[in-house]
Amino acid sequence: MSAEDWQLLWFTGRMAALSTCLVLPVGLALAWSLARARWRGKALVEALVSLPLVLPPVVTGLVLLKLFGRRGPLGHWLYQHLGWEVVFTWKAVVLALAVMSLPLFVWAARASLQEVNPLLEQLARTLGAGEWRVLFTITLPLARRGIIAGTMLAFARALGEFGATIMVAGNIPGQTTTLPVAIYYSVELGKDSRAWMLAGLSATLAFLAIWATQRLLRRPKR
Amino acid sequence: MNHGLRASFVKRFDDAVVIEICGLALGPDPEVTVLFGPSGCGKTTVLRCLAGLERPDEGTILFGEEVWFASAGRRPLPPQRRKVGFVPQDYALFPHLSVERNIGYGLYGLPAGERRGRVAEAMRWLGLEGLEGRRPGALSGGQQQRAALARALVVRPRLLLLDEPLCALDAPARLRVRNQLRRMLRRLSIPTLLVTHDRADALALGDTLWVMNQGKLLQHGLAHEVFSRPANLEAAAIVAIETVQPGRVLKTAGGLATVAVGAATLTALPLDLETAAEEVYVCIRAEEVILVKGPSVPSSARNCLAGTVCSLAREGPMVRVGLDCGFPLAALLTPQACEEMFLHQGDAVSALIKAPHIHLIPRPD
Numbered sequence: 001m002s003a004e005d006w007q008l009l010w011f012t013g014r015m016a017a018l019s020t021c022l023v024l025p026v027g028l029a030l031a032w033s034l035a036r037a038r039w040r041g042k043a044l045v046e047a048l049v050s051l052p053l054v055l056p057p058v059v060t061g062l063v064l065l066k067l068f069g070r071r072g073p074l075g076h077w078l079y080q081h082l083g084w085e086v087v088f089t090w091k092a093v094v095l096a097l098a099v100m101s102l103p104l105f106v107w108a109a110r111a112s113l114q115e116v117n118p119l120l121e122q123l124a125r126t127l128g129a130g131e132w133r134v135l136f137t138i139t140l141p142l143a144r145r146g147i148i149a150g151t152m153l154a155f156a157r158a159l160g161e162f163g164a165t166i167m168v169a170g171n172i173p174g175q176t177t178t179l180p181v182a183i184y185y186s187v188e189l190g191k192d193s194r195a196w197m198l199a200g201l202s203a204t205l206a207f208l209a210i211w212a213t214q215r216l217l218r219r220p221k222r
Numbered sequence: 223m224n225h226g227l228r229a230s231f232v233k234r235f236d237d238a239v240v241i242e243i244c245g246l247a248l249g250p251d252p253e254v255t256v257l258f259g260p261s262g263c264g265k266t267t268v269l270r271c272l273a274g275l276e277r278p279d280e281g282t283i284l285f286g287e288e289v290w291f292a293s294a295g296r297r298p299l300p301p302q303r304r305k306v307g308f309v310p311q312d313y314a315l316f317p318h319l320s321v322e323r324n325i326g327y328g329l330y331g332l333p334a335g336e337r338r339g340r341v342a343e344a345m346r347w348l349g350l351e352g353l354e355g356r357r358p359g360a361l362s363g364g365q366q367q368r369a370a371l372a373r374a375l376v377v378r379p380r381l382l383l384l385d386e387p388l389c390a391l392d393a394p395a396r397l398r399v400r401n402q403l404r405r406m407l408r409r410l411s412i413p414t415l416l417v418t419h420d421r422a423d424a425l426a427l428g429d430t431l432w433v434m435n436q437g438k439l440l441q442h443g444l445a446h447e448v449f450s451r452p453a454n455l456e457a458a459a460i461v462a463i464e465t466v467q468p469g470r471v472l473k474t475a476g477g478l479a480t481v482a483v484g485a486a487t488l489t490a491l492p493l494d495l496e497t498a499a500e501e502v503y504v505c506i507r508a509e510e511v512i513l514v515k516g517p518s519v520p521s522s523a524r525n526c527l528a529g530t531v532c533s534l535a536r537e538g539p540m541v542r543v544g545l546d547c548g549f550p551l552a553a554l555l556t557p558q559a560c561e562e563m564f565l566h567q568g569d570a571v572s573a574l575i576k577a578p579h580i581h582l583i584p585r586p587d
Contacts, residue, residue, distance in 0.1 A: 119314045122275045125301040126308045127328030127377060137327075141318050 001197070004173075009201055012179040015090065016158035019097035023105050023154050028147070030102075031109035032139075052164075053103040061167025064096060068168065092169040093176055100161050101154035108153060112146020113139065145217055152213035159205055179205075226250040226413060227381060231281025231291065233267055241267050241437040243281070248381070250286075252411040256418060256428030256445060259460060264437040265417040266311070269383045272415070273308045274301035285381070307374030307382040307412070311389055313366045315358035321345075321369050322354040328377035344372040348406070363391045364399045375410070382414040388423055400426050421462065425449065433457045450507055451581045458583060464508035464542075464552035468585060471500050478524070478577060484549030489524040490580035501585040508542065510579040511553035514572045515563050523574040527551070531569045534560065547573055 033039065034046055052060045068075040068086040078084040086092050116139055124134045140147065162180040169176040171185055179202050186195035227248040233241040241264040248255050257265050270276040271291075272283065280293040291298040315324050325344055329337040345351055348368040358366060367387060374382065387403060388396050404427055407414055418424050424431055428445040433452070440460065441453040452458040458466050469483035471492070479492035483504050490504070518526040529547030536542075541560050543553045551573060555565075565571075 117314070119310060120316060122273075122301070123308065123310065123314045124316075124327065126273050126275070126304070126306055127373070128302050128305075129327070129330065130302060133330065138316060144318075 005198070005201070007174065008177065008179060008182055008198070009205075011090075011174075011177075012159060013205070015093045015097060015178060016155055019094045019101060019158045020151060020155045022094065022098045023102050024151060026098075027102055027105040027109060027150070027154070028140075031106045031113055031150075032135075034106070035110045035113040049106050050103045052100050053107075057100060057161070057163025058167055060099060061096060061164035064092075064099060064164060064168045068092065068095065087168055088170045088172065088176060090169075090176060093165055093178060096164040096168050097158035097161050100164050101157040104157055105150040105154040108146050108150030109143065110146075112143040112149075115146075116142045148216050149213060152209055152216075156206055156209045159209070160202070225284075225286055227272070227283075227285050227415075229272065229281070229283040231271060231278035231283060231293075233264075233271060233276065233278045239264070239437065241271075243268055243271075243439060246432065246439060248413045248415060250413065252413055253429040254407050254414045254416055254427055256416050256424045256431040257434055258418060258421075258424045258428075258431055258448075259434035261419050263435050265419075265434055266385055268434075269308070269385050269415065269417055272381070273306050273383055274298060274304050275308075305377070305380045307377065307379030309367075309370045309374050309382075309384045309387060311386045313358075313370035313390070315361075315366060315370055315373070317358055319357075320354065321350065321356050321358065321361065324358065324369060325350075325372045325376055327373060340376050341372075344376045348372045362395070364395050364402075367391070367399060367403075371406070375412075379412060382410070382412045384414060384416040386418055387416065388418070388420070403427060421449065433460050435460050450510075450579070452505065452583065454583055455503055455585075458503070458505050463505045463581075464554070465504070465506040465550070467504050467549045469502050469504040469582075471502055471582075479582065481580075481582065484547075486527055486548035488527075488575075488580055489577045490582055491578050492582070503583040503585050505581040505583060506551065506575060506579065508552040508554035509540075510575060511551065512574040513543065513545075513553055513555065513559075513563070513565070514574060515565070516570065516572070518572040518574075521574055522576070524577040525573075525575040525580065527573045527575070529571055529573055531565060531567055531571060534565065534567060545571065545573060 030049060034042065065087060066072050068078070070076065070079060070085070070087070075086055078086060084091065086095065120142070121134050121138050124138045129137065160180055161178070162184065165178055166181055171177050171181050179198055183195050183198045183202070186198060229246040230244050246268070257268060259265055267276060271278050274290065277298055278291060278293070281291070282289070282293070283291040285304070288299065289296065290304060316327065319327070322341055326337050326341040329340060345354065348371060350365065350368055350372060353361065353365065358369065361369060367390070388400055391399055400423060407427060416427055425445055430443065431445040431448045432442050433440040433448060435456055440457045441448055449461050452461050452463060455466070467483050469481045469488070472480045472482055472487070474492045477492070479490050481488045481490055481502065481504060488504065512523065518528065527547035529545040529551065531543060532546050533544035534541055537554070540554045541557050543555055543565065545551045545553060553573060
């Protein structure tokens with residue numbers, strides 16, 4: 001493996017990890033409010049979050065490109081206030097990965113939050129626990145399995161994302177190229193052996209993610 | 223000054239079920255008050271409203287000087303600040319925490335040493351030593367109940383709310399745990415409100431008792447009083463008095479009333495003067511009826527009714543005997559008594575009932 005391949009692997013892993021770190025707090029807040037609270041516009045938000053799951057990834061990428069481009073409403077704001085260029089930078093990679101993996105996390109976390117018996121939370125309140133303590137000592141630990149599974153699903157999805165990434169981040173070697181994108185261009189340029197090697201790397205990463213999930217989900221020994 | 227708990231409130235549900243609690247009061251004394259009624263009559267909702275887990279639609283809940291709930295636009299006091307020990311029907315132990323951490327959950331914020339001391343004390347007190355590290359799922363029903371009780375008690379609540387504490391136990395454990403629970407509740411000096419639909423539990427555990435049906439409180443009194451002297455027909459049905467028959471007061475003299483029931487005439491203690499009515503219901507508890515085979519013998523019981531045995535049916539550890547004494551009458555005997563008397567269907571017997579055991583309820587025309 002060349003230095004370039006190592007860089008590719010390291011970059012893809014880092015981007016997926018960053019996107020997962022972004023998905024986790026946002027996704028938890030979303031999953032909790034979808035599972036527990038009653039509010040107006042809930043159905044709309046639910047649909048919006050799930051949209052990247054059913055839309056072709058390229059379409060999601062196109063929407064992101066237009067939103068976050070220099071002249072797009074969000075991109076313009078970010079450039080003016082923070083001086084951020086998003087499109088065709090590593091920020092766009094993280095954005096694309098996060099948007100694509102968010103629904104997977106929200107679905108898994110939401111289902112497990114709904115399973116938590118509200119009586120246990122209410123009982124904790126009668127014992128004097130405030131809302132944050134209830135959340136961190138009762139709700140989240142009881143929904144632990146779904147949250148871990150959702151995190152791993154999101155991470156694995158981020159590792160393999162292609163369509164949306166190529167639309168918003170393009171293929172700038174060393175700057176925005178991720179593993180799947182590199183595989184695609186290797187085949188395109190007729191470098192089949194490199195494509196196979198990268199595919200092998202990709203599969204190894206995926207297996208590692210599954211293995212780690214199973215380790216974490218194993219029931220604690222008594 | 224502490225006046226204990228006073229609650230009057232209304233709670234409505236979407237499907238038109240209404241809970242209307244009027245004048246529920248728990249004295250400041252550490253006694254056990256039972257809320258007795260059939261399943262689904264709203265007992266649990268009452269407890270949840272008192273614990274602050276459910277918000278009534280109107281009314282007030284006061285505890286001493288504190289306002290827990292007042293419908294006049296004020297925010298109810300949240301459950302965190304009511305300092306109430308709540309033990310729900312299935313105990314709701316935290317499944318992911320050890321027994322020790324379950325019990326210590328409410329002691330958050332105390333120094334670790336004091337917390338450990340209080341948890342250990344509660345575990346010793348409730349006989350849970352050696353189970354510190356277990357998960358709730360690995361405990362028996364009785365142990366779970368005691369762990370839930372310990373968790374509620376370590377925080378030194380001002381009021382204890384128990385929802386069907388014996389319901390989740392099987393029959394053999396139930397009797398043993400009932401006795402344990404009674405001893406514990408006697409030793410605690412915390413006013414307790416206990417919900418049950420079981421008469422034996424209510425009598426064993428309660429000092430005073432409220433009868434509840436279809437969302438309303440019907441009667442309040444000493445537990446055994448309410449069971450033998452229900453105030454009206456609805457309460458008589460809830461406390462399951464075996465014989466309830468319409469009758470008519472013929473005369474009252476010398477502190478006794480003569481009542482005609484069916485073809486028989488009974489002597490009973492009369493009603494209060496203010497509710498004196500001619501038309502009454504006659505209530506007789508089956509276990510107060512004594513049977514004598516053959517013709518009557520002289521006895522101190524004021525009522526001696528000749529009758530025939532119509533039916534014999536096993537009812538738990540007892541036998542329920544259906545009689546025709548000019549009106550249908552039920553008696554509850556031990557199987558041994560039935561055997562020794564060679565009691566069979568069609569036998570002629572005499573039923574003896576003391577006058578104070580015949581309770582009269584006014585009957586609206």
